Amino acid sequence: xxxxxxxxxxxxxxxxxxxxxxxxxxxxxxxxxxxxxxxxxxxxxxxxxxxxxxxxxxxxxxxxxxxxxxxxxxxxxxxxxxxxxxxxxxxxxxxxxxxxxxxxxxxxxxxxxxxxxxxxxxxxxxxxxxxxxxxxxxxxxxxxxxxxxxxxxxxxxxxxxxxxxxxxxxxxxxxxxxxxxxxxxxxxxxxxxxxxxxxxxxxxxxxxxxxxxxxxxxxxxxxxxxxxxxxxxxxxxxxxxxxxxxxxxxxxxxxxxxxxxxxxxxxxxxxxxxxxxx
Amino acid sequence: xxxxxxxxxxxxxxxxxxxxxxxxxxxxxxxxxxxxxxxxxxxxxxxxxxxxxxxxxxxxxxxxxxxxxxxxxxxxxxxxxxxxxxxxxxxxxxxxxxxxxxxxxxxxxxxxxxxxxxxxxxxxxxxxxxxxxxxxxxxxxxxxxxxxxxxxxxxxxxxxxxxxxxxxxxxxxxxxxxxxxxxxxxxxxxxxxxxxxxxxxxxxxxxxxxxxxxxxxxxxxxxxxxxxxxxxxxxxxxxxxxxxxxxxxxxxxxxxxxxxxxxxxxxxxxxxxxxxxxxxxxxxxxxxxxxxxxxxxxxxxxxxxxxxxxxxxxxxxxxxxxxxxxxxxxxxxxxxxxxxxxxxxxxxxxxxxxxxxxxxxxxxxxxxxxxxxxxxxxxxxxxxxxxxxxxxxxxxxxxxxxxx
Ligand SMILES: Cc1ncc(COP(=O)(O)O)c(C=O)c1O
Ligand code: FES
Numbered sequence: 001x002x003x004x005x006x007x008x009x010x011x012x013x014x015x016x017x018x019x020x021x022x023x024x025x026x027x028x029x030x031x032x033x034x035x036x037x038x039x040x041x042x043x044x045x046x047x048x049x050x051x052x053x054x055x056x057x058x059x060x061x062x063x064x065x066x067x068x069x070x071x072x073x074x075x076x077x078x079x080x081x082x083x084x085x086x087x088x089x090x091x092x093x094x095x096x097x098x099x100x101x102x103x104x105x106x107x108x109x110x111x112x113x114x115x116x117x118x119x120x121x122x123x124x125x126x127x128x129x130x131x132x133x134x135x136x137x138x139x140x141x142x143x144x145x146x147x148x149x150x151x152x153x154x155x156x157x158x159x160x161x162x163x164x165x166x167x168x169x170x171x172x173x174x175x176x177x178x179x180x181x182x183x184x185x186x187x188x189x190x191x192x193x194x195x196x197x198x199x200x201x202x203x204x205x206x207x208x209x210x211x212x213x214x215x216x217x218x219x220x221x222x223x224x225x226x227x228x229x230x231x232x233x234x235x236x237x238x239x240x241x242x243x244x245x246x247x248x249x250x251x252x253x254x255x256x257x258x259x260x261x262x263x264x265x266x267x268x269x270x271x272x273x274x275x276x277x278x
Numbered sequence: 279x280x281x282x283x284x285x286x287x288x289x290x291x292x293x294x295x296x297x298x299x300x301x302x303x304x305x306x307x308x309x310x311x312x313x314x315x316x317x318x319x320x321x322x323x324x325x326x327x328x329x330x331x332x333x334x335x336x337x338x339x340x341x342x343x344x345x346x347x348x349x350x351x352x353x354x355x356x357x358x359x360x361x362x363x364x365x366x367x368x369x370x371x372x373x374x375x376x377x378x379x380x381x382x383x384x385x386x387x388x389x390x391x392x393x394x395x396x397x398x399x400x401x402x403x404x405x406x407x408x409x410x411x412x413x414x415x416x417x418x419x420x421x422x423x424x425x426x427x428x429x430x431x432x433x434x435x436x437x438x439x440x441x442x443x444x445x446x447x448x449x450x451x452x453x454x455x456x457x458x459x460x461x462x463x464x465x466x467x468x469x470x471x472x473x474x475x476x477x478x479x480x481x482x483x484x485x486x487x488x489x490x491x492x493x494x495x496x497x498x499x500x501x502x503x504x505x506x507x508x509x510x511x512x513x514x515x516x517x518x519x520x521x522x523x524x525x526x527x528x529x530x531x532x533x534x535x536x537x538x539x540x541x542x543x544x545x546x547x548x549x550x551x552x553x554x555x556x557x558x559x560x561x562x563x564x565x566x567x568x569x570x571x572x573x574x575x576x577x578x579x580x581x582x583x584x585x586x587x588x589x590x591x592x593x594x595x596x597x598x599x600x601x602x603x604x605x606x607x608x609x610x611x612x613x614x615x616x617x618x619x620x621x622x623x624x625x626x627x628x629x630x631x632x633x634x635x636x637x638x639x640x641x642x643x644x645x646x647x648x649x650x651x652x653x654x655x656x657x658x659x660x661x662x663x664x665x666x667x668x669x670x671x672x673x674x675x676x677x678x679x680x681x682x
Binding site: 012 | 599658
């Protein structure tokens, strides 16, 4: 049995804003009956103030799909279109007190329906629907996947499937998903961390590697020293260190302190650096 | 809130008499039956008696029963024994609607170089007998078909199939996890080589299963260890659970008649009542079916949300929708039957037992229609009491392989 929060159950059992707005200014439809969930969002816009006057939904899907749709309408009513567009699927999930990982695609569906409805009102194409179709089974494009990976800081293909459904059918698109993931991870590793994200082991290792290669090693090199990453085990980072005066234990300690300090501030405050002796 | 338990194909409540029979084995009767002292000696007769009761339910010899830990272990034991005792036969036949205990071995077998035929079923979930007959060759190491399907309750003609396998000298295993205790059986008069069952589907606890292995059949153990179970399954006997399964088998044998009369009538009344809801359809052959199971699709709504609303009233059921499985596709059984996705996502399985009552059926029939109505009112595919032609019915990508 899924563990839904009380808020999810409340929005499921007493969904808000069901139906169609009285004057449809914008309409967004995502999902399909065959895919197992589908959402139709209609909005009524106050044209002078560019705000969403009213929003209503119709949803076919599981409890979390219905709750996410209901939450979405509550969140966007009264907002300007731009404010509404800045909502992410994370915001929808947070509004509901969280969703099971396997159900995160329900929040993504909400965000996409909103984007589609606003685009429809403005008479412009839907941005995330553009791009290359990656998952044929569930009709997901690369730009959609990229966005979801970024906003939710995903680190595995399995998570991409939980958030977008891509990869959950025949599985043929999985190599492509790997590629997109690697590309985005590479880019985001360079960006300063925004909201702290749940750090997976894989992500931690990637970040440590990145920090050593781009920051710490060059700094040591400048002083004639060097560092090599040997292994990462949880928060423990195993390295070989070479100082300018390699045999001097005191200087080694300062080296280790420097590396620890940098890794703690760049990657994770709990990191412990140990020196590896072959 | 009172619980109305209509999910007996998932698992059953332990019968109080079963629990009572097991209790002494958690207290004084703790001996290991292999031990050469009185504590060991005093439990052995109970195991013998339990084995006799189970063999009576199956209509076989007590020595033909090997205790296991669950249905899955029984299935795996049967499959790998057939493979390993016949190293030159490289072909297997099974169906597309088996339980994952069998299905998930297929990929592994193929990787090991085996050819596996997965015989299809028709729209009613009936096995394609012609396809099966064509597939059967002298190279076939094993044919494994379930006796009854866990999702739809559809019963396969396993005795007829066993006869055909026997004529050609092919080993036949049946996963009877859902059939034992619901269908009368007499293995002495059949040609079935091996049969799997699980205690928790017939009011014994979880953690005990059994495999029937026909006398004289070549056999290799799955769990290698001590001499227990006549060298067919290592590991100290799970004495309390074996005794519990014995008691459950005795009760099941006594209740077979009721299962096929009163429970069947309850199921039929529940089914007829639910079919009054518009756009509802039964999945599976209504003739050759377990007496306790019905699987109904409520079109244009999704199964998980039905289950949550039912659960609100204490009613327990299950669904073949994608959302309930944690996977993204509806049940492989409904897909193999060609149930359209539009109906598969809204499928609900109700599986009864002898504990269920007329009042429970009435209560459920009262609660169900408003739930369906409420969800349809939310659905973009429904308007004013009828389905709409919505653009959302199928994916907009032509290449979508899920729907096709
Ligand atoms: C047909 C069938 N086979 C095998 C099993 C597996 O039994 P167990 O869960 O005891 O391993 C089940 C249980 O759901 C079943 O329905
Ligand atoms: S193409 Fe993505 S799962 Fe089939």
